[in-house]
Amino acid sequence: MDAHHLSNRLLKVANYVPRNARLADIGSDHAYLPAYLALNHQINFAIAGEVVRGPYLNAVNEVKKENLEDRIFPRLADGLDAIKFSDQVDTITICGMGGMLIKEILEKGQKIIETHPLLILQPNVGSDILRAWLNSHQYEILNEEILSEDGHIYEIIVARYTPKLLVKLSGKDLMFGQYLRHHQNAAFKEKWEKEIQKNQKAISQMQKANHVPKNRISQLQQENDYIEGVLKDGKSN
C-alpha cells in the first residue's frame, strides 16, 4: 500500500469523504488516506494526526515525498487534540483501531467535535461499542459496510450528528449493525460464522475440564443460537 494504491479497506473509507472536505485523519500512520485523496484532487486540506513519533515521521516523509506539504499537515498529538477550531475541519476519519480506542478518542475530544463533523470510523473490532457511543451522543448512523481483506474483517461506520430524536438502537442493531444485518453480505456471514466456531471451540474445551463451567457453556450456547437466528433471519427484531 502507498498513497497511490490504497487497500480496499481505506479505498472504501475514501469513498465516503466528501469532495473538498476539510479532513482530519486521526491515527494516520504514513498519511496514506489523506495523501491519496489529495493526489486525486478530492480534498485540498487535511490534518494527519498521530500520537506516536515513528508513524508521525512516516506521515511527514510521505507528505514530503508526494509534494503535498501545502495541503496535508501532519501533527504529533493525542487524538482530536490534533485539530484546532481554526482548521474548520468538517470530516474526521479514524481507521484501523479497535472500537474502544476510537470511542475513547471521540469521548476525550468532545469539545473539538462540537462543530459536528461527519465521522467516518473504521473499527477492526468492537464496532458494537462505537454504535452504542454514537447512538447515545446524537449521531445517526448513515452508512455501514463490512469487508474481508487479507484474512481480516473490517467494518466502516459513517455517522452524522442530528438534533432530532434518535431511536435507541436495539441490542441486535448494536451487535450486528442495523444495515449490515438486513443486507448480509459474504463478509458479514464470515464474521459471525467465525464467532460461532470460536464459541463452539471454547465450549468443547470447557466440557473437558474437571469442573465443567455449566453457566458459561450455556451462555455461549445461547449466544450461538442468537447469532444463528440472525444469520437465518436477519430482518426480524
Ligand code: SAM
Ligand atoms: N489509519 C491507518 C490505517 O487505517 O491504515 C493506520 C492504522 S494503525 C493500525 C493505528 C494508528 O493509530 C497507529 O499509527 C497509532 O500510533 C495511532 N494511534 C493510536 N492511538 C492514537 C491516538 N490517541 N491519537 C492519534 N493516533 C493514535
